[in-house]
Amino acid sequence: MISLYLERFRQNRLAVAGFLFIVLLALLALFAPWLCPHDPLAQNLVERLHGPSAAHWLGTDDLGRDVFSRLLLGTRVSLSVGFVAVGIELVIGVTLGLCAGFFGGKLDTLVMRLVDVMLSIPAIFLILAVLAFLGPNIYNVMVIIGLTAWPGLTRLVRGECLSIREREYIQAARLSGISTARILFVHLLPNVISPILVSATLGVGGAILTESALSFLGLGVQPPAPSWGNILSIGRDYLHMAWWLSLFPTVAILVTVLAFNLLGEGLRDVLDPRT
Amino acid sequence: MLSIENLCVEYYRRGQVISAVRDLSLTINPGETVGLVGESGSGKSTVALAILRLIRAQEGRITGGKIVFKGRNLLALAQEEMRQVRGQEITMIFQDPFTSLNPVMTVRDQMQEVLDAHPLSSSPAVVGGGPMDPRPVAAGDDGLKEALSRVQLDPSRVLNSYPHQLSGGQRQRVMIAIALLSGPALVLADEPTTALDVLVQKDILELLFQLQKTMQISVLLISHNLALVAQYTQRLAVMRQGKIVEEQPSRDLFYNPKDAYTQELIRAIPAIPQN
Numbered sequence: 001m002i003s004l005y006l007e008r009f010r011q012n013r014l015a016v017a018g019f020l021f022i023v024l025l026a027l028l029a030l031f032a033p034w035l036c037p038h039d040p041l042a043q044n045l046v047e048r049l050h051g052p053s054a055a056h057w058l059g060t061d062d063l064g065r066d067v068f069s070r071l072l073l074g075t076r077v078s079l080s081v082g083f084v085a086v087g088i089e090l091v092i093g094v095t096l097g098l099c100a101g102f103f104g105g106k107l108d109t110l111v112m113r114l115v116d117v118m119l120s121i122p123a124i125f126l127i128l129a130v131l132a133f134l135g136p137n138i139y140n141v142m143v144i145i146g147l148t149a150w151p152g153l154t155r156l157v158r159g160e161c162l163s164i165r166e167r168e169y170i171q172a173a174r175l176s177g178i179s180t181a182r183i184l185f186v187h188l189l190p191n192v193i194s195p196i197l198v199s200a201t202l203g204v205g206g207a208i209l210t211e212s213a214l215s216f217l218g219l220g221v222q223p224p225a226p227s228w229g230n231i232l233s234i235g236r237d238y239l240h241m242a243w244w245l246s247l248f249p250t251v252a253i254l255v256t257v258l259a260f261n262l263l264g265e266g267l268r269d270v271l272d273p274r275t
Numbered sequence: 276m277l278s279i280e281n282l283c284v285e286y287y288r289r290g291q292v293i294s295a296v297r298d299l300s301l302t303i304n305p306g307e308t309v310g311l312v313g314e315s316g317s318g319k320s321t322v323a324l325a326i327l328r329l330i331r332a333q334e335g336r337i338t339g340g341k342i343v344f345k346g347r348n349l350l351a352l353a354q355e356e357m358r359q360v361r362g363q364e365i366t367m368i369f370q371d372p373f374t375s376l377n378p379v380m381t382v383r384d385q386m387q388e389v390l391d392a393h394p395l396s397s398s399p400a401v402v403g404g405g406p407m408d409p410r411p412v413a414a415g416d417d418g419l420k421e422a423l424s425r426v427q428l429d430p431s432r433v434l435n436s437y438p439h440q441l442s443g444g445q446r447q448r449v450m451i452a453i454a455l456l457s458g459p460a461l462v463l464a465d466e467p468t469t470a471l472d473v474l475v476q477k478d479i480l481e482l483l484f485q486l487q488k489t490m491q492i493s494v495l496l497i498s499h500n501l502a503l504v505a506q507y508t509q510r511l512a513v514m515r516q517g518k519i520v521e522e523q524p525s526r527d528l529f530y531n532p533k534d535a536y537t538q539e540l541i542r543a544i545p546a547i548p549q550n
Contacts, residue, residue, distance in 0.1 A: 176392055
C-alpha cells in the first residue's frame with residue numbers, strides 16, 4: 001500500500017519538486033549559522049544599501065547587513081513557526097474533531113458551535129489583538145497562529161469521522177471490548193489521516209504567510225533578529241532606491257508557500273482514491 | 276444459556292419514539308443454533324445490538340425486559356463487566372465483510388488486538404490442541420495461525436495481508452476466526468452471508484455450522500433468507516414489526532407454518548416451474 005502511494009507520488013512532478021525544495025529549505029535552516037557568508041547581525045554603515053555584488057550576493061540593508069545571510073537565518077523562523085503552529089493546530093483540531101465526530105450528541109454540538117464562533121472572528125485581528133496584549137515574540141506568534149487555525153481542521157476531521165464511525169469495523173472494535181481511546185486513535189484516526197495530512201501541509205504554508213505578515217507589521221520577530229517579514233518591512237521604506245531589499249524576501253516567501261501548496265495538492269491527488 | 280425476557284427497545288428519530296422491539300422473548304440453549312428471520316426493519320439486528328448493549332444512547336434505549344446470560348442479567352451489569360462479556364463470551368459476525376475489517380490494519384494486528392483486549396484468564400489457552408479445540412487460542416502468532424486454520428484459511432498467507440488483498444469469502448472467514456478467538460459461548464451472526472455470492476454463502480454457513488457443532492457453541496443466526504437459515508438451525512423465530520410472530524423447530528416451521536406472515540414468507544421463496 002505504501003509502495004503504491006510512493007509510486008503515485010513520484011509521478012507527480014510538481015509535488016516532488018515542492019517536496020525537494022522543502023527538504024532543501026530544512027537543510028538550509030538547520031545549517032544556517034554555518035552557511036552564512038557574513039554575520040547576519042553585523043552592521044557596516046559604510047556599505048549600507050549596496051546592491052547585489054560578489055561580496056554581498058543579495059545586497060545589503062539600511063544598516064549594511066548582508067541580506068543573503070539574513071534571509072538564510074530567517075528560514076529558521078519561517079519553518080519553525082510553520083511546523084510548530086501546525087503541530088498545535090493538529091493536536092487541538094484532530095482531538096476535538098475525532099471526539100465530536102465519534103461521540104456525537106451534546107459534545108458534537110458544543111464543539112461545532114465553538115468552531116462556528118471561531119470561524120466568525122477574523123483570525124488576523126484576533127492574532128493582532130492577542131499579540132498586542134502579550135507582547136510580540138516568536139513563541140507567542142507560533143502559539144497564537146496554532147490556536148486560531150484549528151477550527152477548519154476540526155470541521156474536516158469531524159466530517160470524515162461521521163462517515164467512518166458507521167463502518168462495521170468500528171462497531172466490531174467496540175464489541176470486541178476495545179477501549180474507546182484505542183478505537184479513536186488506532187481505528188478511526190488512520191482512516192481519516194489523508195485529508196489531515198493534506199490540510200496540515202497546506203496549513204504550514206498558511207502559517208508561514210501569517211508569520212511574515214505579522215513580522216512585517218512589527219508584531220512578529222523583533223529586529224535585529226531577522227525574519228522574512230521584517231526584512232520586507234525595512235525594504236518597504238527603501239523601495240525606490242533598494243529594490244533587492246523587497247524582492248528577495250518576497251521571492252523567498254512566495255516560493256516556500258508555493259512549495260508547501262504544491263506538496264499539499266500533490267498529497268491530495270496521491271491519497272485520494274477517487275483520482 | 277441465553278434467555279431474553281420481554282425485551283423492549285425504542286429508537287428516537289426527530290422527536291418521535293419508534294418501538295423497534297416489543298416484548299420479545301427468546302431462549303438459546305447451549306450448543307444450539309437459533310435462526311431469527313424477518314424482513315428488513317423488523318428489529319432483528321436491534322435484538323443482537325441489545326444483547327451486546329451496543330445501542331447508542333442518543334439513538335435509542337432498552338426500555339424493558341431482561342437478558343439473562345449464564346445466570347446474569349446483562350442489562351444490570353456495570354460497563355466494565357459488560358466489556359468483559361462483549362467480545363469474549365459473546366461475539367458477533369457482521370453482514371458486510373467489506374466494511375467489517377479495518378482497511379488500514381493487517382489481519383494479524385486486528386486479531387492480536389482482540390486478544391489484547393481480553394487477557395485470557397479463565398480457561399487455559401492451547402497451542403496445537405487441534406483445529407476444533409473449543410478453548411481460546413494461545414497468544415502470539417501460533418495461536419493466530421491456529422485460529423485461521425480453523426476457518427480453513429492459509430495462515431501464512433492471510434496473517435500479513437491487508438483486507439483489500441482478500442476476497443469477500445476470505446474476509447468473512449477472518450471475521451469468523453476473530454469471533455472464535457476468545458472461545459465464546461455465544462456467537463451472534465447478523466446476516467453473515469448476505470453480501471456474498473451464493474456458493475460462498477453456502478461454504479461460509481457450512482463452516483459456521485461445522486464449527487458450532489465441534490466447538491459446542493451457541494449461535495444466533497440472523498437473516499432475511501428463511502430457506503437458507505432453515506437448513507442450518509435447530510429452531511427458528513420469525514420477527515415482524517418488533518415482535519416474534521412464530522417460533523418452532525426449524526423443520527416444523529418450514530413445512531408447517533402456523534402464522535399467516537410465516538406462510539407468506541415461505542410462499543415468497545421462488546419456485547421455478549418445470550415447464
